[in-house]
Amino acid sequence: MTTSATQTAASRNQTDKEQLTVMGAGLVGSLLSLYLARHGHRIQVFERRPDPRQAGAAAGRSINLALSDRGWRALEGIGIAEAVREVAIPMYGRVMHDAQGNLSYQPYGQPGQGIYSVSRGGLNRRLLDLAEAEPNIQLNFGQQCLEVDLREQQLHLRDSATGEEKHLGYQRLFGTDGAFSAVRSSMQRTDRFDYSQSYLEYGYKELTIASAADGTWQLEKHALHIWPRGRYMMIALPNLDGTFTCTLFFPFEGDESFAALRTPGQVQAFFERVFPDAVPLMPELIDDFFGNPTSSLVTVKCFPWVHEDDVVLLGDAAHAIVPFYGQGMNAGFEDCTVLDELLNAHAGDWGKVFQEFQRLRKPNADAVADLAVYNFVEMRDKVADPRFLLQKKIESKIAAQYPDQWLPLYSQVTFSHRPYAEAWANGQRQDAIMSRLMARIQSEEDYDRPEVQQLVQQEMAQVPA
């Protein structure tokens, strides 16, 4: 580095308050801009879509979000948790629907603990309202980033309405432009940038369960509904208006697949056969099925997330995961919490903040990517197995008996702030213990048998507090 370049970098680092650029005003970008503004910076936000508060959301591509503790903490940090809670519906467990319409139930955690169904669009609009009210934040909609010139620190932008293109300098750039990030694409062309993307052989389609005539819910409101069918599944999350947003996760190809369901008759017959209790609640089934897009499911991993001390990736741009744990947004929001803590600890030293950020977050992003795939198998298949439900009951007995040593994996991920990588490693150790115990257990009562209790004690003697 030349002397003048060194001086520029040093003086930049000493400049506490600067103009920052956030690319992408999705959930993470809009929350992040609020956090950055709290540190006294001026923020320019660019977003390729028109303002969603005026344009209305794209239909048919919005799996309801499930807010859990990590997401709540990030919202508490900017003082809007209570307002969001008013429009969120707690779901205290899973209700499984078998092919005969019989129901079973599995609680998520302790009584009163739940995950919260919220509309993605509604939450995004609320965050944008807050951002707009901050004098330090300037929102620019309809501005697509085509490319980032990392060397010259310039953005190449296109106005989505007029097609006009322009170049704009930046000092510090935060890439929150989602799974197909343009900021990341530019970083991909730098030396030693690792990148992988992998698609599941499954797609998803949004469908709807109607409300009752009086606007109430036709299924249990405070639950996440699952129709587990082995290789595939449908889920439903409650909305405030009495409807449920359903998502069918289904193979693209094969005998039972999107490719095989080509006519309204085929769709109707298939749903009546495999989801018989849901069909009468889905008067729009055929219109939804053929009107809504089939979307794909991608995992993106990359590293580094940082370019020198002037660009950093967060949220899906850094770590896009499949949706099955309901943790994508929670993980992206936790990125904001962690960055905020680092800005408090190392104000002004952007190089340190960015390096620490990727060092702390990358292992956790990799872990939550694995957890998300793991939960797909659990939801579509295992929850239909009575042995699995028995195992969950036994596990909650262990957790009650050894509260300092045992927290079920689901609770570590959902109801704690334990780093995802630690939760995942712990969960795998606990899984191995559960398999050994379950080999001796046939019913809930077996847990209290002296020989089983002895085994539990032996196992727990090896588990650290």
Ligand SMILES: NC(=O)C1=CN([C@@H]2O[C@H](COP(=O)(O)OP(=O)(O)OC[C@H]3O[C@@H](n4cnc5c(N)ncnc54)[C@H](OP(=O)(O)O)[C@@H]3O)[C@@H](O)[C@H]2O)C=CC1
């Ligand atoms: N429930 C759901 O269906 C979805 C949920 N999510 C949740 O949100 C979480 C995190 O989201 P987040 O990281 O904010 O990502 P998002 O995809 O929500 O937001 C990124 C934003 O940046 C925009 N953008 C993309 N490319 C460009 C570009 N070249 N120039 C300017 N703007 C651009 C996107 O527009 P565009 O959308 O047009 O690409 C989008 O508005 C996910 O992990 C997931 O949990 C995210 C997507 C869907």
Ligand SMILES: Nc1ccccc1C(=O)C[C@H](N)C(=O)O
């Ligand atoms: N929001 C989602 C979207 C798609 C698929 C799953 C979810 C979940 O939240 C799953 C929940 N955590 C569960 O384990 O039952």
